[in-house]
Amino acid sequence: MNSVFETALIGKHVVIIGGSSGMGKATAKLAVALGAKVTIASRSLAKLEAAAADIGGGVQIAPVDTTNETGMKSWASGLEKVDHLVISASSAARGAFAELPTTDLRAMFEAKFIGPYVAAREVLPVLTEGGSITFFSGVLSRRPSAGATGLGAVNAAVEALSKGLALELSGRARVNCISPGMVATEAYAAMSNEAREAMFAQVGNSLPVRRIGEAEDIAQAVIMAMTNGYLTGAVLDVDGGHLVRG
Numbered sequence: 001m002n003s004v005f006e007t008a009l010i011g012k013h014v015v016i017i018g019g020s021s022g023m024g025k026a027t028a029k030l031a032v033a034l035g036a037k038v039t040i041a042s043r044s045l046a047k048l049e050a051a052a053a054d055i056g057g058g059v060q061i062a063p064v065d066t067t068n069e070t071g072m073k074s075w076a077s078g079l080e081k082v083d084h085l086v087i088s089a090s091s092a093a094r095g096a097f098a099e100l101p102t103t104d105l106r107a108m109f110e111a112k113f114i115g116p117y118v119a120a121r122e123v124l125p126v127l128t129e130g131g132s133i134t135f136f137s138g139v140l141s142r143r144p145s146a147g148a149t150g151l152g153a154v155n156a157a158v159e160a161l162s163k164g165l166a167l168e169l170s171g172r173a174r175v176n177c178i179s180p181g182m183v184a185t186e187a188y189a190a191m192s193n194e195a196r197e198a199m200f201a202q203v204g205n206s207l208p209v210r211r212i213g214e215a216e217d218i219a220q221a222v223i224m225a226m227t228n229g230y231l232t233g234a235v236l237d238v239d240g241g242h243l244v245r246g
């Protein structure tokens with residue numbers, strides 16, 4: 001990493017909603033290593049405590065649920081100042097168009113779009129001038145997959161939110177969106193080991209980089225989105241070439 005990466009986060013307060021797992025946790029680790037003061041937030045206190053022990057560096061924890069608007073308001077109003085907000089919290093619902101229950105579709109939009117929208121809105125009053133917000137979408141917004149149409153749509157909504165907010169916050173804060181391809185995280189923990197490894201191998205072999213992503217691949221991009229003062233309104237495709245694969 002160059003010197004900008006090495007110094008830009010020293011003493012900065014980085015809040016990562018979704019930081020107890022996967023790419024959020026990897027981002028927390030990297031931010032701590034770069035000298036930031038990091039707060040990780042998610043619903044499960046047990047997951048937060050385990051993640052904090054793993055990350056080290058005095059990381060703070062905050063049990064919050066982005067889908068609980070009252071809880072989000074109360075938590076955010078107690079924050080003193082935030083330099084960089086990252087929102088990787090989400091849950092995904094998959095299913096064929098005609099079969100995905102509407103309740104599952106609504107729950108996914110609550111967790112992946114409305115929750116992050118509310119979280120960003122409530123943290124905004126304490127976001128420092130020149131700070132940043134980083135949202136997460138996913139490759140399915142522009143590379144659809146049968147059985148994941150709803151997930152593609154919610155990803156597209158998050159990308160539109162990021163771009164619109166970048167404009168609304170011009171001169172005040174930068175807003176970007178990370179669009180990961182397939183990344184080996186706890187998000188796939190419900191699958192059997194065999195099915196998961198087979199899927200990872202099959203997708204990895206189809207990509208120009210010949211592997212699926214690691215959470216650390218994405219963490220590097222999040223740090224770049226936080227620290228590059230010329231980057232706003234961008235969707236960063238950190239996907240191993242998924243969008244251009246044959």
Ligand SMILES: NC(=O)c1ccc[n+]([C@@H]2O[C@H](COP(=O)([O-])OP(=O)(O)OC[C@H]3O[C@@H](n4cnc5c(N)ncnc54)[C@H](OP(=O)(O)O)[C@@H]3O)[C@@H](O)[C@H]2O)c1
Pocket residue numbers: 017018019020021022023024041042043044045047048064065066067088089090091092111112115136137138139179180181182183184185186187
């Ligand atoms: N992994 C992939 O292959 C992939 C591909 C494309 C896009 N993405 C996107 O990338 C982002 C990060 O994915 P990941 O794989 O790193 O996820 P992950 O490992 O499943 O972690 C999700 C995190 O969000 C928290 N969370 C979930 N719902 C929440 C809520 N309502 N309020 C607060 N926290 C909540 C979880 O902790 P608690 O359970 O404690 O709440 C956890 O810390 C997500 O937006 C995902 O959709 C992932």
